[in-house]
Amino acid sequence: MRRSLLTVKRGFRVRGALTVALVLATVLAGVGLAACGGGATDGTQATGGAGGVLRLASWMTLTTWDPRASAADEPLYLSNVYEPLLYTNPPGSAEPFTPCLATSWEVSKDGLTWTFHLRQGVKFHDGTPFNAAAVKYSLEATKELDLGAAYMWYPVTKIAAPDDYTVKITTEYAAPLDRCASAMYGAWMFSPKTKGKSQKWWDAPNEAGTGPYTLVSYKPNEELVFERNPDYWGGWKAGQFDQVVVKQVAEAATQRQMLEAGEVDFADGLSRDSVPALENNPAVKIDKTKSIQNELLMFNTQHKPLDNVKVRQALSYALPYEDILQAAANGYGEVSQGPLPRDLYPHDANMGQYTYDITKAKQLLSEAGYPDGGFKLLMTYASDDAYGSKFAPLVKEAFAKVGVTVDLQPLLFEQQWAKAKGPAKDRQDLFELVWWPGFPDGYDTLYSLFHTEADPSNPVWNMCYWSNKDYDTAIDTAFSDEPTDPAKAQELYNQAQQMLYEQALAGYLFDADMVYGLNPALKLEPTALNVNYSGVFYWYRVSE
Amino acid sequence: MSVRTYLVRRLALLVVVLVGITLLTFLLVRVVPSDPAAIYAGPRARAAQIEQARHILGLDRPLYEQYGIYVRDLVQGDWGTSLRTRRPVLGDILHFLPYSLQLIFFSLLISVTLGITLGALTAHMKGGWIDHVMRIFAIGGVSMPAFFLAIVLQIIFFRWLGLLPVSGELDIAVAQAHPVTQITGMTAVDALVTGNFVAFFNAMEHLILPALTLAAFSTGVITRMTRSAMLESMGADYIRMAKAMGVPTRVIVLRYALKNALAPVLTIIGLEFAYMLVGTFFVERIFALPGLGTYATTSMLSLDYPAIMGITILLALIYVAVNLVVDLVIAKLDPRVVLS
Numbered sequence: 001m002r003r004s005l006l007t008v009k010r011g012f013r014v015r016g017a018l019t020v021a022l023v024l025a026t027v028l029a030g031v032g033l034a035a036c037g038g039g040a041t042d043g044t045q046a047t048g049g050a051g052g053v054l055r056l057a058s059w060m061t062l063t064t065w066d067p068r069a070s071a072a073d074e075p076l077y078l079s080n081v082y083e084p085l086l087y088t089n090p091p092g093s094a095e096p097f098t099p100c101l102a103t104s105w106e107v108s109k110d111g112l113t114w115t116f117h118l119r120q121g122v123k124f125h126d127g128t129p130f131n132a133a134a135v136k137y138s139l140e141a142t143k144e145l146d147l148g149a150a151y152m153w154y155p156v157t158k159i160a161a162p163d164d165y166t167v168k169i170t171t172e173y174a175a176p177l178d179r180c181a182s183a184m185y186g187a188w189m190f191s192p193k194t195k196g197k198s199q200k201w202w203d204a205p206n207e208a209g210t211g212p213y214t215l216v217s218y219k220p221n222e223e224l225v226f227e228r229n230p231d232y233w234g235g236w237k238a239g240q241f242d243q244v245v246v247k248q249v250a251e252a253a254t255q256r257q258m259l260e261a262g263e264v265d266f267a268d269g270l271s272r273d274s275v276p277a278l279e280n281n282p283a284v285k286i287d288k289t290k291s292i293q294n295e296l297l298m299f300n301t302q303h304k305p306l307d308n309v310k311v312r313q314a315l316s317y318a319l320p321y322e323d324i325l326q327a328a329a330n331g332y333g334e335v336s337q338g339p340l341p342r343d344l345y346p347h348d349a350n351m352g353q354y355t356y357d358i359t360k361a362k363q364l365l366s367e368a369g370y371p372d373g374g375f376k377l378l379m380t381y382a383s384d385d386a387y388g389s390k391f392a393p394l395v396k397e398a399f400a401k402v403g404v405t406v407d408l409q410p411l412l413f414e415q416q417w418a419k420a421k422g423p424a425k426d427r428q429d430l431f432e433l434v435w436w437p438g439f440p441d442g443y444d445t446l447y448s449l450f451h452t453e454a455d456p457s458n459p460v461w462n463m464c465y466w467s468n469k470d471y472d473t474a475i476d477t478a479f480s481d482e483p484t485d486p487a488k489a490q491e492l493y494n495q496a497q498q499m500l501y502e503q504a505l506a507g508y509l510f511d512a513d514m515v516y517g518l519n520p521a522l523k524l525e526p527t528a529l530n531v532n533y534s535g536v537f538y539w540y541r542v543s544e
Numbered sequence: 545m546s547v548r549t550y551l552v553r554r555l556a557l558l559v560v561v562l563v564g565i566t567l568l569t570f571l572l573v574r575v576v577p578s579d580p581a582a583i584y585a586g587p588r589a590r591a592a593q594i595e596q597a598r599h600i601l602g603l604d605r606p607l608y609e610q611y612g613i614y615v616r617d618l619v620q621g622d623w624g625t626s627l628r629t630r631r632p633v634l635g636d637i638l639h640f641l642p643y644s645l646q647l648i649f650f651s652l653l654i655s656v657t658l659g660i661t662l663g664a665l666t667a668h669m670k671g672g673w674i675d676h677v678m679r680i681f682a683i684g685g686v687s688m689p690a691f692f693l694a695i696v697l698q699i700i701f702f703r704w705l706g707l708l709p710v711s712g713e714l715d716i717a718v719a720q721a722h723p724v725t726q727i728t729g730m731t732a733v734d735a736l737v738t739g740n741f742v743a744f745f746n747a748m749e750h751l752i753l754p755a756l757t758l759a760a761f762s763t764g765v766i767t768r769m770t771r772s773a774m775l776e777s778m779g780a781d782y783i784r785m786a787k788a789m790g791v792p793t794r795v796i797v798l799r800y801a802l803k804n805a806l807a808p809v810l811t812i813i814g815l816e817f818a819y820m821l822v823g824t825f826f827v828e829r830i831f832a833l834p835g836l837g838t839y840a841t842t843s844m845l846s847l848d849y850p851a852i853m854g855i856t857i858l859l860a861l862i863y864v865a866v867n868l869v870v871d872l873v874i875a876k877l878d879p880r881v882v883l884s
Contacts, residue, residue, distance in 0.1 A: 055716055061842070063586065064630050071586035151590050203630045220629055220636070221842060222713075222834035245716055249832045250842070253695065257702060257710040264716075384845055414847040418579040453591070460591050 052242040054539055057255045059269035061221065061248060066202035067188035067209070068141055071148035071438070075184040076268075077224060077246070079536045081125075082188035082209035085116055085135070085181040088440040088532045090290075091343050097178060098527070101130065101189055101210065111174030111484035116181070118165040122233045124191035125207065125214050132161030137192040139169075149186030149438040176441060176482035179345075183439030184533050212540040213244060223247050226539075239523070239543035256517070259284055265519035266537060272330035272386070275515055285520040288513045291534035292344040292440070294336055295328065295387055297379075297395065297507035298431040298449070298463040305368070305375055306429060312504035314364035316354040320398050325510045327394055328387035332513040338497050339449065340442040341511040343531045346478075346493040347442060352501040354508070361402050373403020380420070381432035382413035387512075388432045395430070406430070420463050431463040434512070440532040443479045446496060450505065451475065464505045471499050547872070550883040554871075558864050565860045566618070566853070570611050573849040580849055583627045618857070624850030628843065633854035636839060641858075642729030643713065644828070644835035648820045650755040655762035656813060662763075663770020663809075664802055667778065678767065685764030690823055694757045694830040701753060709750050711832035718746045754831045758823050762816040769812050773805035780804075807878050814870035818863045
């Protein structure tokens with residue numbers, strides 16, 4: 001008789017448990033494979049999938065749903081749910097603006113009173129009619145909250161609604177309110193029924209726009225679903241989409257796979273170096289549009305020897321602009337002419353431009369007293385933006401050729417920015433910045449980046465730490481002149497830009513193109529992608 | 545000591561651990577250069593707006609006061625508000641956690657069953673060709689970085705073979721036609737429980753590649769651990785006695801050796817769970833899955849410090865809880881272990 005001398009007391013039935021686990025695993029594997037047989041990917045090229053659904057893959061996330069406070073990547077979504085009074089057209093268009101919720105507008109001779117005539121027969125998604133009271137409410141609420149782009153409305157002193165479809169806005173000093181009212185931040189019209197609602201309510205999310213699409217569901221970091229607003233004032237034609245589904249996909253490689261497999265009709269996060277291969281793929285159409293986004297390398301004018309203008313000019317001649325464009329954006333863009341992108345009003349097409357010229361660089365350096373360079377510069381760049389890490393080594397290499405040593409420091413953008421705003425002795429010498437204005441007017445760029453700071457000990461964006469009263473006066477006057485004397489405004493802006501060129505405050509590196517991957521069967525209207533609204537894809541202007 | 549006393553002691557230790565972790569994370573986040581007020585106020589903010597944000601966030605108060613407020617809120621269930629999503633951090637975390645748990649359980653299932661089976665097999669066939677081949681696999685699994693493996697699997701199974709989907713938790717078409725009712729937040733489980741089989745199969749399909757990627761490292765570790773634990777227990781005297789007495793090999797291996805080898809393996813499983821929690825960061829990002837990993841990486845990259853602290857605390861809690869459970873299970877299984 002065999003006795004088990006060796007049983008472990010109180011042991012559990014390992015064998016039993018193991019068997020169960022193995023069986024379960026086999027079953028699951030079998031289930032998985034069976035499901036695979038049912039067709040894993042939707043490889044069809046049919047547009048929009050089932051029944052008019054437009055599918056997007058986007059890396060853009062929302063910080064807030066509050067139309068008053070939006071200031072980051074929300075426009076892709078908000079621009080399809082909300083509408084402004086008007087849109088700014090790309091430069092070279094027959095008309096400078098396209099009416100939207102306002103059908104026409106004019107400004108008084110002194111530039112201090114703007115009158116907007118509103119579109120009739122428009123309703124908000126919650127049923128409230130759109131009228132002058134709604135415009136007054138929207139603008140006042142935005143200005144009161146004072147977040148995001150609310151600063152555009154600082155000049156406004158009074159908003160009156162003499163009748164249901166007329167709005168009169170009075171300002172303290174003349175300002176181009178038509179441009180402000182066309183911005184993709186802080187210029188949305190939203191329903192007066194939202195009066196008193198907190199930001200928490202908006203972020204629930206809730207929306208109250210007039211636009212062609214309404215929000216159905218929002219899963220943060222995952223997906224958003226929108227559906228068409230059947231009562232939209234613009235009406236609907238055959239071929240337009242019933243539903244829009246946006247998958248939030250942060251990885252460029254994943255977006256590419258989804259686009260190539262026909263899983264999505266639009267991808268905005270493709271990496272530039274994958275584009276040549278995609279251009280050869282007949283299943284994908286690549287759309288390149290100009291944008292109002294550009295790349296700058298700001299010089300710290302408070303650190304020696306960058307306080308010497310000749311040194312800055314020398315370094316401006318030492319930058320290999322074409323190579324930087326190629327490395328950073330695979331050539332998708334254009335070398336900048338000055339701090340404003342070419343397609344952004346009021347860019348001066350005749351202003352001076354630095355080119356890559358090592359001889360001139362060395363000459364200027366010796367004139368400044370640094371014949372062999374011999375100084376060190378700290379360059380910080382954002383490791384989380386698309387371009388910095390790609391061209392930073394080129395700057396180091398290029399400056400080494402004139403004897404200047406560059407220390408590279410990659411930081412997350414928020415950290416890079418915090419460092420630039422920190423104690424003066426710890427600040428960087430070279431600040432890499434990707435920039436775009438908050439409203440379609442280069443004044444925002446010229447002001448934010450180069451105007452004397454309101455509180456110089458607490459800089460916000462002026463990472464050159466530069467201050468020049470003549471420059472300040474020039475651009476502030478120009479801004480005020482825009483509505484009343486546009487020719488003079490342009491002249492003053494030209495003077496200001498020329499100053500920025502002569503002072504060589506930054507390396508004006510390149511104007512970036514926006515590159516999108518599209519389903520070739522989509523039909524886009526010319527303004528579905530508008531340079532002044534970089535990053536926005538207007539779903540209403542797309543059909544299959 | 546009794547289980548209850550042991551539990552009380554461990555929980556007291558948990559509190560100490562949490563205090564240490566919150567303090568450490570709090571200080572680290574303050575030391576790292578970043579301007580949370582600017583993040584909160586938004587990229588277009590002017591100086592005055594940033595100052596206002598600083599005041600709203602309480603950043604103008606002394607450090608110890610900020611920490612005190614933070615701990616007080618934490619204890620009351622307010623884990624702060626995300627700078628990025630403007631929603632309560634605890635709510636966000638609890639929203640994303642179930643999906644990650646689903647992924648981790650699936651990965652753990654794969655790695656435990658595969659690992660123990662392979663470990664026992666290779667121990668039994670020590671020196672044979674199976675043993676050598678499996679060792680290569682095990683080391684490969686341990687060495688290959690998760691993000692690399694993820695992309696390789698995507699290319700093989702999606703690009704070349706077209707068998708499995710590349711990303712997401714469900715196909716867009718399936719999600720539209722067969723929406724899944726949220727019960728637990730685990731998509732596959734919810735679909736199964738509500739009888740939504742199309743969505744269930746689709747969700748499982750989408751889980752396979754991420755689970756394989758996540759399981760690779762753990763399978764390797766568990767295989768090696770099981771193998772060496774088995775070899776050790778197979779070499780014990782009582783096993784030799786059993787062999788000498790003619791007990792069938794299958795009975796020796798499965799009923800005696802394996803059970804006794806399991807104690808260190810169980811400890812490892814606890815650690816692997818914790819590893820997988822962090823492993824999800826890479827895997828979810830690459831496969832675009834709506835779990836805690838995606839939330840964590842996005843929060844870290846945007847320096848959303850309330851969310852970062854919330855996640856750190858959650859991970860610490862889970863880690864301590866899992867280890868506690870594992871210790872208790874081992875104590876229950878192995879009479880040689882005495883709780884102290």
